[in-house]
Amino acid sequence: MAEREVDRSVSQTVKAQLALRDQILSGSLRPGERISELQAVETTGASRTPVRMALVRLEEEGLLEAIPSGGFMVKAFSERDISDSIELRGTLEGLAARFAAERGVSARELEPLKECSAAIDELLRQVPISVDAFSSYVTLNARFHALLTELSRSPPLIRQIDRASALPFASPSGFVMAQSALPEAQQILIIGQEHHRVVIDAIENREGARAEAIMREHARLAVRNLRLALRNRTHLDLLPALALIKTATDQG
Structure with a gap:
């Protein structure tokens, strides 16, 4: 049961990551635009923990930048x-x-x-x-x-x-x-x-x-x-x- 929960969480994280990446690269999210966890939950349909992990992964990819006050911002290059x-x-x-x-x-x-x-x-x-x-x-x-x-x-x-x-x-x-x-x-x-x-x-x-x-x-x-x-x-x-x-x- 525990393994199934982990697999489900990983799957949700990947789906959220792909959905958010698509929003960024499709131009739906603009450079400098702030993305909060709650906003990402609403747009991806995933729960908060997978969304949080997805946002961190997108920061690691270089598409997002963490904001000191909380949340993330779409980066420009x-x-x-x-x-x-x-x-x-x-x-x-x-x-x-x-x-x-x-x-x-x-x-x-x-x-x-x-x-x-x-x-x-x-x-x-x-x-x-x-x-x-x-x-x-x-x-x-x-x-x-x-x-x-x-x-x-x-x-x-x-x-x-x-x-x-x-x-x-x-x-x-x-x-x-x-x-x-x-x-x-x-x-x-x-x-x-x-x-x-x-x-x-x-x-x-x-x-x-x-x-x-x-x-x-x-x-x-x-x-x-x-x-x-x-x-x-x-x-x-x-x-x-x-x-x-x-x-x-x-x-x-």
């Missing part, structure tokens, strides 16, 4: 904050690629990565790429990065990559949907897919330094997407969370 988070993820993914290359990966282990890359190739044959195709790309790209990380065979590194990817806007596809409305979109995806091919080749040929370098460069493509998205805020419907990011102009 600088462009530099996001760039640093993406750079951190790229550094860790580069290390994962180097481990995979240096430790050796069998043809059978590499096959799912190649299949994922081939599926992305199929999407990119569309001209122009539809919004639905961009959505499919997000799923495939996340799978590619997850498969690559697993090839490192390093549980401590995998945990750190998961933590880095959970930082606000730092995931591999964080700005893809906002990018979908831009004229440069297809070219950026083509460059990213070429990075995917190169890292597969580097791992296959056990070229650790090359594999590491390309994944670090690949993350910098996400920084380029960030800058494009911030310069073209006319499509906030595709990524409302852009409203959480303050540019140098906003801060000036």
Whole structure:
């Protein structure tokens, strides 16, 4: 009975966390807006203890900031904050690629990565790429990065990559949907897919330094997407969370 209660509490915490995160990233909660426990209980339908834990977890993720007088506030982020988070993820993914290359990966282990890359190739044959195709790309790209990380065979590194990817806007596809409305979109995806091919080749040929370098460069493509998205805020419907990011102009 006690175990069932613990499982139920954890499940409620996760549901509350996901619901509140969605409210923040969808723009329903604005930067600087205060969230109280009671308000979160009402909007999520969870009880107070799971909601309290969910709010703490979102603070740990960096989406909320605790207020000394009680409650939490939705955080705003600088462009530099996001760039640093993406750079951190790229550094860790580069290390994962180097481990995979240096430790050796069998043809059978590499096959799912190649299949994922081939599926992305199929999407990119569309001209122009539809919004639905961009959505499919997000799923495939996340799978590619997850498969690559697993090839490192390093549980401590995998945990750190998961933590880095959970930082606000730092995931591999964080700005893809906002990018979908831009004229440069297809070219950026083509460059990213070429990075995917190169890292597969580097791992296959056990070229650790090359594999590491390309994944670090690949993350910098996400920084380029960030800058494009911030310069073209006319499509906030595709990524409302852009409203959480303050540019140098906003801060000036």
